[in-house]
Amino acid sequence: MFKVDIPGFGAVKLEHLVSDFTGTLSVDGRLLPGVRGQLNEIAKFLKVHILTADTFGKAKAELEGIDCVIHILKGKKHDVQKEEYVKKLSAEKVVAFGNGNNDRKMLKAARVGIAVSQGEGCAVDAIKAADIHVPSSNAGLDLLLHPQRLKATLRF
Numbered sequence: 001m002f003k004v005d006i007p008g009f010g011a012v013k014l015e016h017l018v019s020d021f022t023g024t025l026s027v028d029g030r031l032l033p034g035v036r037g038q039l040n041e042i043a044k045f046l047k048v049h050i051l052t053a054d055t056f057g058k059a060k061a062e063l064e065g066i067d068c069v070i071h072i073l074k075g076k077k078h079d080v081q082k083e084e085y086v087k088k089l090s091a092e093k094v095v096a097f098g099n100g101n102n103d104r105k106m107l108k109a110a111r112v113g114i115a116v117s118q119g120e121g122c123a124v125d126a127i128k129a130a131d132i133h134v135p136s137s138n139a140g141l142d143l144l145l146h147p148q149r150l151k152a153t154l155r156f
Helices: 035-042 078-088 101-109 124-129 137-145 147-154
Strands: 002-006 010-014 016-020 047-052 069-072 094-098 112-116 132-134
Touching: 002 147, 016 078, 016 101, 035 137, 047 078, 078 094, 078 101, 094 101, 094 137, 101 112, 101 124, 112 124, 112 137, 132 137, 132 147, 137 147
Parallel strands: 016 047, 016 094, 047 069, 094 112, 112 132
Antiparallel strands: 002 010
16 A cells, blocks of 8 residues: 655555556557566555557566556457546556556546656647656656655645
8 A cells, every 4th residue: 555645635545556558668569667676666565557458469578577467458448448447446546657548537537647758658638637747657656666756746
């Protein structure tokens, strides 16, 4: 569990990290440097879930050795599937990471939504739906590893 009280934002009590893979934790299907170690550190206090359409077909191999649940999205309406996944976990207990239009609904639903700009960019609607916008997944994951940074960003 992750707990931090943020003035003006309220108490944050997280149990789950839910993240998109393509463009958020990876570029061109390859996991970004440093993300593996960060996710395994976070997995010590949050359950890590990776949701992906697996655009490049490399997600399972790239995430091997990381303590996480991998959920490959099927069919259409991935934005709705991601939102429903977050809600099923109890959205108030979720921090979500994403960069695409199909992430906007889960970013909005989660207690803390973090929009990530990386080599593939970040959709404007994802940024609007998020609580925080970061330049990289490493910077976003560091907000969880160093909670005072999250507090400093979200306090009123």
